[in-house]
Amino acid sequence: MSSGICFHFSLPLGEFNLEIDTEIPGQGVTALFGRSGSGKTSLLRCIAGLEKPPLAFLRFNGEIWHDTGQGLFVPPQQRSIGYVFQEGVLFPHLRARENLLFGFKRTPKLQQIESLQRVVDLLGLHNLLQRYPYQLSGGEKQRVAIGRALLNNPRLLLMDEPMASLDRSHKKEIIPYLECLHRSTNIPIIYVTHDPEELVRVADRLLLIEAGRLVAQGALEEMMARVDLPISRDYDAGAIISARILEHDEEFHLTRVGFKGGELTIAAIDQPVGNSIRIRIHAKDVSLALDPPGPTSILNILPAQVMEMQAHGRGRMVIRLEVGGVPVLARITQKSQHRLGLEPGSKVYAQIKSVALLA
Amino acid sequence: MLSESDLTALFITLKLASVTTLILMLFGTPFAWWLARTRWRFKFLLEALVALPLVLPPTVLGFYLLVALGPHGPIGGLLEALGGYSLAFTFTGLVVGSVFYSLPFVIQPLQNAFSAIEERTLEAASTLRATALDRFFSVVLPMTRSGVITAATLGFAHTIGEFGVVLMIGGSIPGETQVLSIAIYDHVESLEYTQAHWLSAALLIFSFLVLFLVYRMNQRQCEQGTRP
Numbered sequence A: 001m002s003s004g005i006c007f008h009f010s011l012p013l014g015e016f017n018l019e020i021d022t023e024i025p026g027q028g029v030t031a032l033f034g035r036s037g038s039g040k041t042s043l044l045r046c047i048a049g050l051e052k053p054p055l056a057f058l059r060f061n062g063e064i065w066h067d068t069g070q071g072l073f074v075p076p077q078q079r080s081i082g083y084v085f086q087e088g089v090l091f092p093h094l095r096a097r098e099n100l101l102f103g104f105k106r107t108p109k110l111q112q113i114e115s116l117q118r119v120v121d122l123l124g125l126h127n128l129l130q131r132y133p134y135q136l137s138g139g140e141k142q143r144v145a146i147g148r149a150l151l152n153n154p155r156l157l158l159m160d161e162p163m164a165s166l167d168r169s170h171k172k173e174i175i176p177y178l179e180c181l182h183r184s185t186n187i188p189i190i191y192v193t194h195d196p197e198e199l200v201r202v203a204d205r206l207l208l209i210e211a212g213r214l215v216a217q218g219a220l221e222e223m224m225a226r227v228d229l230p231i232s233r234d235y236d237a238g239a240i241i242s243a244r245i246l247e248h249d250e251e252f253h254l255t256r257v258g259f260k261g262g263e264l265t266i267a268a269i270d271q272p273v274g275n276s277i278r279i280r281i282h283a284k285d286v287s288l289a290l291d292p293p294g295p296t297s298i299l300n301i302l303p304a305q306v307m308e309m310q311a312h313g314r315g316r317m318v319i320r321l322e323v324g325g326v327p328v329l330a331r332i333t334q335k336s337q338h339r340l341g342l343e344p345g346s347k348v349y350a351q352i353k354s355v356a357l358l359a
Numbered sequence B: 001m002l003s004e005s006d007l008t009a010l011f012i013t014l015k016l017a018s019v020t021t022l023i024l025m026l027f028g029t030p031f032a033w034w035l036a037r038t039r040w041r042f043k044f045l046l047e048a049l050v051a052l053p054l055v056l057p058p059t060v061l062g063f064y065l066l067v068a069l070g071p072h073g074p075i076g077g078l079l080e081a082l083g084g085y086s087l088a089f090t091f092t093g094l095v096v097g098s099v100f101y102s103l104p105f106v107i108q109p110l111q112n113a114f115s116a117i118e119e120r121t122l123e124a125a126s127t128l129r130a131t132a133l134d135r136f137f138s139v140v141l142p143m144t145r146s147g148v149i150t151a152a153t154l155g156f157a158h159t160i161g162e163f164g165v166v167l168m169i170g171g172s173i174p175g176e177t178q179v180l181s182i183a184i185y186d187h188v189e190s191l192e193y194t195q196a197h198w199l200s201a202a203l204l205i206f207s208f209l210v211l212f213l214v215y216r217m218n219q220r221q222c223e224q225g226t227r228p
Helices: A040-048 A096-105 A116-123 A138-150 A168-184 A196-202 A220-224 A334-340 B004-037 B043-055 B058-069 B074-081 B091-115 B119-127 B132-143 B145-160 B164-169 B180-189 B193-224
Strands: A005-013 A016-024 A029-033 A055-060 A063-067 A081-084 A156-160 A189-193 A205-210 A213-219 A238-249 A254-259 A262-267 A276-282 A286-289 A300-313 A316-323 A326-333 A347-352
Touching: A005 A040, A016 A040, A016 A205, A016 A213, A029 A040, A029 A196, A040 A055, A040 A156, A040 A189, A081 A138, A081 B119, A096 A116, A096 A138, A116 A138, A116 A168, A138 A156, A138 A168, A168 A196, A189 A196, A196 A220, A205 A220, A213 A220, A220 A238, A238 A262, A254 A276, A262 A300, A286 A316, A286 A326, A316 A334, A316 A347, A326 A334, A326 A347, B004 B043, B004 B091, B004 B145, B004 B180, B004 B193, B043 B091, B058 B074, B058 B091, B058 B164, B091 B145, B091 B164, B119 B132, B132 B145, B145 B193, B164 B180, B180 B193
Parallel strands: A029 A189, A029 A205, A081 A156, A156 A189
Antiparallel strands: A005 A016, A005 A055, A055 A063, A205 A213, A238 A254, A238 A276, A238 A326, A254 A262, A286 A347, A300 A316, A300 A347, A316 A326
16 A cells, blocks of 8 residues: 555635645655645645545545545544644643543554553643643643644644744743654654744655645755745745764864764754754855855855855845755845856855754 | 412422423434534524514413414314324423423523534544544533533423413313412412412522522532633
């Protein structure tokens, strides 16, 4: 049987139609990314079976869940999924513990793989179990909702902007749990978000959705390094690079990391040497020079080649560089491009002002 | 104190109210659920019909029921033709009348309580393996508990206080259709004020006790925080 999630939906959504036909792998975190109102949530609801589009086909790991052509529809309660709503949607008449066990109790014995203990540990719910939902903060509610979905022993976990209704501090509280979840489960996750920061922290792959259409899809690193997508216009645009910790410099509080294209010196990371990490170089933090610059405060200067350029209007542009085969984005002005005479193939030095650690 | 015929009237009243409430809750709950969830455009027609007994004088309702259920009415006639008996002036006839008369008092609180449940809550339950029936019993009913209790209480209490409909289709046959309110009326007509006092006081205290218990239960539930 073919593994993966294959779907085709056609659903009228007011001003436009949701019209998506694609296939995603049955593992890792796939993000549905796009602006608010682009149809991401509707797509997720179609996958869950909460929405019944007039035209639908959905196959999960070889099992047909929805096929309007054959008049076949498996209702949500028979799909073994976990669904996390934007606002949690806990049952107000049940304590956190009973909320957590709602789906678990209804799971056939043989499929009860998850345990309350493990989920409580994973999401730090020890002190919340006896509370009613109205006694929980937004972040706590959302953690219980995620736990409840996990304890449903899902074969597919669907998350609809689980952090959209939270303020910044509560987001910070949830993100580590999500990253932890990502590492500790092999259930495929489909994650809806419009927040680029969330996207780069949780996703492995992404489906870029605009006005109900699939604009592009691919691995996160590959997509974040493209200059032709709307994400590259974001203030926060920037390539993601997998690296390994080489050495710690205690004196200056720095860490040296290596990646396929060379080495970088970044702010100290509290992880042992040899660990794999993901880092992000924001396009706005990369400037370009034709010659190796003289003495400068910038620690990371790497030889690079211009691969592709895209003007984004208002005098700005994004350039895709390659550093030893690894893509890096740089945002410069069109004037600088003119002055340096940059074009695809140009050899430059990329001066990297700061590097962000992802996970 | 209460005479034997008064006690019989009391028993008939309680029996009538219990049977009526049971029927209304049994059939009213799914109907109210449907009214609360349907997007049918002519739903308002049914809502208006349900609310009719609120504004109609009970004698009007009783009169039409008498005509319909009597031996020459469409329903009573049909029953007689089938070898049964017409429902006018029988306990069964009273039950039919009471069900119509108390309908809005049961349907409206139920419908309001059910409407307050958000679709997403039910969707959450369906993604957690709960079938439609399971969702109703494990999510909807516990969440609308106070609405359900209110509906049952109002249905019960309102049936006990019924007079006009009973008078029209039940008359005052002791042991069959003579309920408390009619018994009181009969006492007053015969100038037996002491008897009327006893019965009226009993009815007053009973009604107050029922409402007292319901309101206290609702308040407890709010304090427990089981409602958002």
